Amino acid sequence: MSTTEPFGFLNIDKPLGMTSHDVVARIRRVFHTKRVGHAGTLDPLATGVLVVCLGAATRLSEYVMDSTKRYTARVRLGATTETYDAEGMIVEQGDASAVSRADVEQALASFTGEIDQLPPMFSAVKQGGRKLYQLARAGETVERAPRRVTIYSLAVTDWSPPEFTLLVACSAGTYIRSLAHDLGQTLGVGAYLAGLVRTASGGFALDDAVPLDRLLETDSPEQFLIAPAAALRDRPSILLDSSQADAIRHGRAIEGADADGAVTFAYLPDDRLAAVLHAEGGSWKPQKVFIP
Secondary structure (H helix, E strand, O other): OOOOOOOEEEEEEEOOOOOHHHHHHHHHHHHOOOOEEEOOOOOOOEEEEEEEEEHHHHHHHHHHHOOOEEEEEEEEEOEEEOOOEOOOOEEEEOOOOOOOHHHHHHHHHHHOEEEEEOOOOOOOOEEOOEEHHHHHHOOOOOOOOOEEEEEEEEEEEEEEOOEEEEEEEEOOOOOHHHHHHHHHHHHOOOEEEEEEEEEEEOOEEHHHOEEHHHHHHOOOHHHHOEOHHHHOOOOOEEEOOHHHHHHHHOOOOEEOOOOOOOEEEEEOOOOOEEEEEEEEOOEEEEEEEOOO
């Protein structure tokens, strides 16, 4: 393997039972670098697309994280659990025998668009310097601030009561566990998330993801690296000439920016990412520089 630190992304098909942190730890050992992170957590009971950032690409995680997510969720009606998923203890049960597919679809209509969603107590959201799941495990329940998220679409498939499959397209930060729980509360019978597969995160699709075992077993894991230019291909970009590249390299602004606040990605002629630029006063100012 090259001694040069890797710079790019991995599209990992996360296996069942592993935390996102577990996956990152394995990849650190494979690529012999400490600079590894992920863009969007998946719970242990979830599988599918986990975007992993390596090397300097960890500085780009916010841009790949803030993208549309797609899931295939298995929801079970008739019970509520403390974690909102199958991992937690059942705390309440209800009779879901009379709930029809039409009832579920009608209830789901109120969850589309922009909604305020309460993070579950068993989540990594921090409050008062501690993660909510740490408080929950200590038997504490605290007030949580709702978060504004967007549900772009919801579609019921494979209706097999008391379970059904739900296809979800949503914004980053959406808790599918909370969606299942809240749906159960709306129906009055309770519900929890029985299974979850993330099928896409922005431009990273499950069909293109590499199983973690395959990555760990190969002698050339770098073959699976996705360059920033490919990962960010849907983002605004500009191509730098040599004088512009020299200015950016030394932290100087270049002309030609759009409205203040705009962000663009600057590339060299060989498709290497040079910098993330921020528009200010008609100029592009380097915000994050990646060329030496």
